[in-house]
Amino acid sequence: MVPEPRDSLSILIRRLRDAVRGDVRAREEVYDLRGVIRFVGIFSMTVLAPGLLLAWYGIQGIRAEQRAGAAEVAREADVAAESAVSEVGTYFQNFEDATLNRLKSGESLGVRLPELADSLRVVFRFDADGNLAGPFAREEIPPLEDQEMLLFTRQQEAFALFQRKEYQRSANTYAQAMREAHGDRALAAALVGRAGALLALGDIAGADSSYREVLQRYGDLRDIYGFRYGDLARLKMGESLLARNPVAGQSDLQGLVEELIGATWVIGRGGEAAVARRALDLTAPLADAEWLGRTRIRLAERSAALYHAERLLPDMDSLGAKGRLLKLSSGQFSYTRTDQALWAITWTDNDQYILGMDLRTLRARLLLIASRSTGTDADVKVEVADSNGMIGTDVLTRRSLSPWLPGWSMVVRPRYPAALALRQEEQVDRGRGIIMLSVLMIGIGALVSARLLQRELDAAAEKADFAAMVSHELRSPLTQIRVKAEALFLGVVTSEEGRSRDYGIIMRECERLSRMIDNILDFSAIRRGVKKYWIRPGDLALTVIRAVESSQVGMEMAGVEVELELPEDLPAVHHDPEAVAQALTNLLSNAAKYGQDAGWIGVRVWLVDQEVWVEVADRGIGIAPEEQKLIFSQYYRSNDPQARRRKGTGLGLTIVDYIMKAHNGRVSLRSILGSGTTFILHFPVRPPDATVER
Numbered sequence: 213m214v215p216e217p218r219d220s221l222s223i224l225i226r227r228l229r230d231a232v233r234g235d236v237r238a239r240e241e242v243y244d245l246r247g248v249i250r251f252v253g254i255f256s257m258t259v260l261a262p263g264l265l266l267a268w269y270g271i272q273g274i275r276a277e278q279r280a281g282a283a284e285v286a287r288e289a290d291v292a293a294e295s296a297v298s299e300v301g302t303y304f305q306n307f308e309d310a311t312l313n314r315l316k317s318g319e320s321l322g323v324r325l326p327e328l329a330d331s332l333r334v335v336f337r338f339d340a341d342g343n344l345a346g347p348f349a350r351e352e353i354p355p356l357e358d359q360e361m362l363l364f365t366r367q368q369e370a371f372a373l374f375q376r377k378e379y380q381r382s383a384n385t386y387a388q389a390m391r392e393a394h395g396d397r398a399l400a401a402a403l404v405g406r407a408g409a410l411l412a413l414g415d416i417a418g419a420d421s422s423y424r425e426v427l428q429r430y431g432d433l434r435d436i437y438g439f440r441y442g443d444l445a446r447l448k449m450g451e452s453l454l455a456r457n458p459v460a461g462q463s464d465l466q467g468l469v470e471e472l473i474g475a476t477w478v479i480g481r482g483g484e485a486a487v488a489r490r491a492l493d494l495t496a497p498l499a500d501a502e503w504l505g506r507t508r509i510r511l512a513e514r515s516a517a518l519y520h521a522e523r524l525l526p527d528m529d530s531l532g533a534k535g536r537l538l539k540l541s542s543g544q545f546s547y548t549r550t551d552q553a554l555w556a557i558t559w560t561d562n563d564q565y566i567l568g569m570d571l572r573t574l575r576a577r578l579l580l581i582a583s584r585s586t587g588t589d590a591d592v593k594v595e596v597a598d599s600n601g602m603i604g605t606d607v608l609t610r611r612s613l614s615p616w617l618p619g620w621s622m623v624v625r626p627r628y629p630a631a632l633a634l635r636q637e638e639q640v641d642r643g644r645g646i647i648m649l650s651v652l653m654i655g656i657g658a659l660v661s662a663r664l665l666q667r668e669l670d671a672a673a674e675k676a677d678f679a680a681m682v683s684h685e686l687r688s689p690l691t692q693i694r695v696k697a698e699a700l701f702l703g704v705v706t707s708e709e710g711r712s713r714d715y716g717i718i719m720r721e722c723e724r725l726s727r728m729i730d731n732i733l734d735f736s737a738i739r740r741g742v743k744k745y746w747i748r749p750g751d752l753a754l755t756v757i758r759a760v761e762s763s764q765v766g767m768e769m770a771g772v773e774v775e776l777e778l779p780e781d782l783p784a785v786h787h788d789p790e791a792v793a794q795a796l797t798n799l800l801s802n803a804a805k806y807g808q809d810a811g812w813i814g815v816r817v818w819l820v821d822q823e824v825w826v827e828v829a830d831r832g833i834g835i836a837p838e839e840q841k842l843i844f845s846q847y848y849r850s851n852d853p854q855a856r857r858r859k860g861t862g863l864g865l866t867i868v869d870y871i872m873k874a875h876n877g878r879v880s881l882r883s884i885l886g887s888g889t890t891f892i893l894h895f896p897v898r899p900p901d902a903t904v905e906r
């Protein structure tokens with residue numbers, strides 16, 4: 213259960229108070245709590261905040277990059293769209309200028325005019341009243357009347373005779389048809405037929421006069437197939453003249469062709485085209501090649517224009533009055549769109565023109581413009597979207613093609629959407645990487661901080677343990693001393709033997725007490741870094757003898773015999789006699805403590821290579837191999853129950869190790885569990901490199 217903040221605060225205050233009063237456990241707990249608070253603070257400041265800040269900056273950077281990338285593409289799209297639309301504007305401007313020039317020059321616009329606009333298929337001209345005035349005409353051909361049907365039978369009869377080469381009878385039958393004829397169409401047809409028969413009979417003058425009559429009286433009349441009788445008459449006259457007078461016939465027929473190409477053609481009929489083609493074929497053998505070629509092209513264009521006019525006429529009709537009534541100031545254009553065509557409407561003087569452009573062709577042209585409005589290495593591409601086109605979702609920008617093509621637009625899309633997406637994905641991945649890295653860093657930071665904190669807490673716990681242990685350890689010799697001293701003082705012990713035993717105990721406990729205090733003070737000095745040794749050349753054997761002597765009384769009382777073995781001759785060894793004596797005392801007292809039952813301690817000094825070894829051996833409980841390294845750690849006490857029974861602070865060997873290191877030497881051990889331990893102090897014979905004082 214997590215305590216309330218107020219509670220935890222009051223707990224902290226209580227523990228602080230207890231700690232000040234000297235409660236070691238409370239102090240430790242306070243240390244724990246403060247440690248956690250410190251951990252949170254340090255961790256936040258050194259790891260969490262920088263980690264988060266780093267991640268935030270990284271992600272901001274990527275976002276900015278993303279925004280910049282998007283802005284770049286958007287800018288490119290804008291430029292492309294702008295350029296495409298302006299190209300289209302130029303295209304239509306050129307078309308308008310050229311169209312007006314052509315219209316003003318009075319040239320026929322009945323033909324397809326690729327130089328105006330490749331999509332321009334047909335031009336309709338209207339007069340001031342809004343009637344179709346050219347270059348096409350709408351003309352209803354009245355159906356055959358009964359009388360005409362009669363004539364038709366007679367004419368067929370005459371034509372059959374003509375084909376059988378019975379020209380005289382054919383001419384007579386045509387003449388009969390003329391007499392029976394009812395209405396202009398019948399008369400004209402019979403006249404033309406009879407002229408043909410006369411021609412075949414060689415009556416050129418008769419034929420000519422008939423043709424002339426047709427030309428004069430029925431020149432503009434059309435037969436039921438849409439042919440003008442005048443054109444048919446001129447063709448026949450020209451043909452016959454060509455046979456008699458080639459130059460004159462040629463000139464007549466060529467004139468006819470020119471006239472027909474420039475004339476108003478009737479929508480839905482191909483009469484003019486057919487007559488002109490026939491006349492052209494007749495003149496071809498003698499005609500100037502250049503004129504012939506040019507004229508054939510013009511005729512073909514005119515025929516194509518007629519074809520388109522027929523196709524687009526229903527669409528134009530659907531414009532209705534709207535198109536025709538549109539009043540524009542001279543020279544301006546208005547555009548309107550139908551299913552098949554874009555219609556450009558304009559006026560010159562009194563006439564109104566409607567120019568029809570095929571939408572499919574126009575679309576192809578606009579696509580070309582679109583594709584040219586960006587480089588091939590651009591990130592975007594421009595497309596044409598017509599009114600039914602699907603726009604889709606990946607559109608970067610879109611510009612309307614009004615006023616030319618209402619409902620149409622130029623659409624800009626990414627050229628390689630996958631590449632764009634990939635780029636964005638990469639950026640997202642990088643963002644994810646930064647976040648993961650930050651989390652990892654924060655995690656590692658947390659781990660390291662926690663480890664450091666744990667170490668501190670462990671140290672604190674150790675200190676608390678030590679304080680508790682020391683107070684307990686000090687108390688037990690003191691109690692012994694006090695009890696025995698009191699007994700002696702009060703004369704409770706009467707026998708001499710008992711009194712001397714009590715004195716012995718008091719002395720031993722005093723010695724133990726002073727050794728403990730020595731160790732504690734030394735250790736605290738070492739910990740604070742203020743411990744100093746006076747290392748100088750001296751007789752190490754003498755130092756050993758003195759240390760053994762000073763422990764002698766305690767040893768004897770404990771029933772331990774110390775066997776000392778010294779070499780004959782020993783070089784001077786750099787050492788601090790007091791410190792070395794303390795190290796030896798610690799080893800001896802350990803040997804006595806943990807090897808008591810055997811009652812023997814061996815001390816040996818000898819020269820090995822460049823070292824002087826001081827060995828302290830016992831035949832006691834021994835040390836388990838896995839503990840042999842640990843015993844030098846501060847406060848470490850063996851887990852062995854036999855060892856645990858003996859009192860101790862866990863500082864003795866730590867100090868020995870420290871002293872030996874200060875002498876540029878070391879301490880080693882050999883031990884067999886259950887049979888004994890030998891500690892060896894290794895002193896280098898050469899003086900230590902460091903200064904004498906440490």
Ligand code: ADP
Pocket residue numbers: 798802803806807830832833834835843848849850851855859860861862863864865866889
């Ligand atoms: P203390 O003896 O006060 O516990 P030391 O640092 O002197 O502390 O010794 C550390 C531990 O090493 C002892 O607790 C004991 O378990 C073990 N030890 C030291 N000397 C001997 C020895 N001669 N024989 C067996 N065990 C020993």
